[in-house]
Amino acid sequence: MEKPELLAPGGSLEKLKTAVMYGADAVYVGGEAFSLRTAAENFSTDELKEGLDFAHTRGKKVYLTANILPHNKDLEAFSEYIDEISPLGFDGILVSDPGMLDIVRRKAPELPIHISTQANNINYGSALFWKGAGASRVVLARELSLEEIAQIHEKTDGLELEAFVHGAMCISYSGRCLLSNYMTGRDSNQGSCAHPCRWNYTLMEQTRPGEFFDIFENERGSFIFNSKDLCMIAHIPELVKSGITSFKIEGRVKTEFYVATVVGAYRREIDKYFENPEGYSFDGSELRELLKVSHRPYSTGFCLGKPDSSGQVYTSSSYIRHYDLIGIVTDYDEETGIMTVSQRNRFFTGEELEIISPGRPFFTQIAKEMKNADGETINVAPHAAMTVTMKADRPVVKGSMLRRGRLPDDWEVELKNVL
Ligand code: SF4
CATH class of the missing domain: 2.40.30.10 (Translation factors)
Structure with missing residues (x-):
């Protein structure tokens, strides 16, 4: 049984270093362009070099995120960007668009290609398609159960599978959502989501403007789209057995404290399991650690089966912070x-x-x-x-x-x- 990679967000140079120090095997980062997190303090090329050097000298990997959904105007700039970053020595690049994949394949054939969750990978057919197109890894959509992931693993002949084990969820398929675009003009598919799914909603009948009705009976409001955070710390054995090769922690805009705590907790729990798989049991101590960072209520998302209404938070959009x-x-x-x-x-x-x-x-x-x-x-x-x-x-x-x-x-x- 191979130990999975623990993959952490590196939202800035300091967060990358924190993730590596606290036990991540690999870190994903965004450059100044093409990354789906405009709010993260994306890296300049010099910072990317320093981050790569820091990780590589410690035997860790760095993946570059370039997972926007590109329009025509983006493709030429992306082609130049690949020229700029390919000598830096990344261990992989995340894309979600076939046009961008094609550019990477032609201009940097040695650079491993990972298909972003943004491509909504939910079956072995699409995983095999991406493999055939030259991808070495597929990041699975968060909307899959572990049973489905195991089936994809069985049918994809050694394709690396990356899956989220911790962090925020979207109410739409892995971020393919126009809510923010529609309500604020900020495009989540270009890295600028304003998170309107977390807002408080009411109902208004068309001929009674200004009269608002609660949609859900609660004096604090109606947070109808507000998903709980994913937390799979209690299920390391099942995650490993499903064939996931990379356990991904969400959160490039989260703080260094968040990265240190969450990476540390998963590092210890994974190591504990691999020290003695037969004798392993989850004792809750690392969940205790995960409760010490700012978070929404935790759930197991889709991993153990489709969530019902308990997968949402209807009473508030605020974080829990102890x-x-x-x-x-x-x-x-x-x-x-x-x-x-x-x-x-x-x-x-x-x-x-x-x-x-x-x-x-x-x-x-x-x-x-x-x-x-x-x-x-x-x-x-x-x-x-x-x-x-x-x-x-x-x-x-x-x-x-x-x-x-x-x-x-x-x-x-x-x-x-x-x-
Ligand atoms: S508005 Fe919410 S559901 Fe839509 S992309 Fe943003 S975080 Fe995801």
Whole structure:
């Protein structure tokens, strides 16, 4: 049984580095053009080079996302773009359009082609079609069950299958949606979705303008299109057995804290399963970690069968957020145990914090012996982006993160939503 690749979003150079440090085997990034995330801080060519170098020296892969649905005007520019990026050494490029695939095949025949989820790959016939057209990997639509994925795996003769295991869902087929285009002029298929599916809707009868009726009986509103987030942390064995070769985490616009936490949780759970597949059981500890990042209510999406109305959130469009990032460790002195922290949120001496680090479990400690950049003792780190030093109870590394928060006492009720 081969260990699957853990594939993480690299929305910026720092997020790429965070994903690699916290255990991703591969990262997907967008260049300045042709990527379906205009809100992500897409990379310049120099940053792409630095990101590739960082990942490759650590034995990790980087895939370039170029999955817009192109119009005529985009094709020539894409052709020039391929000339520019092909010497950089990407490990694959994601496209969703046959015209773009054709350009990659002609101009960069050595570059592995991955077909984006945007191409709505939901059956083995289309997977085989893309294989025949030169693709080495197909990213499956989120709307498939694991049973269907296993059938596609059986019938596609070694084609790599990538599937989302964690992150936001769309109410339309994998983002092929005109809601944003229609309501705001921002095209989700060009990377500019305004997420109107998360908005609060009412019903108005044509001859009674201004009289709004609730569509769903709830005083907080009617969020009729608002999907829950996918979370498959409790199903690593089933994901592996279905033949998925790459476990994909969604979220190029998410924060470094999100990337570190989610990648770390899946890294540990996958490794735990492969250490002892027969004796493995899911104990919920990594779900506990996943509840510490900002998220919508979790569900298993389509993986275990078609979701019913419980796959949507009708009562609110806000994220659930129990924890805040307090700071990121930029330096650590092993002799003195003093860490330098780039602060992100105000915190005080005596507060209980949690510290996460790549490759090890988090620990709890009280903030103490805090000093500002001038070496003066302080009891509060007041502004964001201030640099402070403080004593760490256990060794940390550059890239460790300090967080503060508390899960509800009954957090274990969340287990039923992901089992
Ligand atoms: S509006 Fe919602 S469903 Fe449509 S593409 Fe954007 S996120 Fe997806």
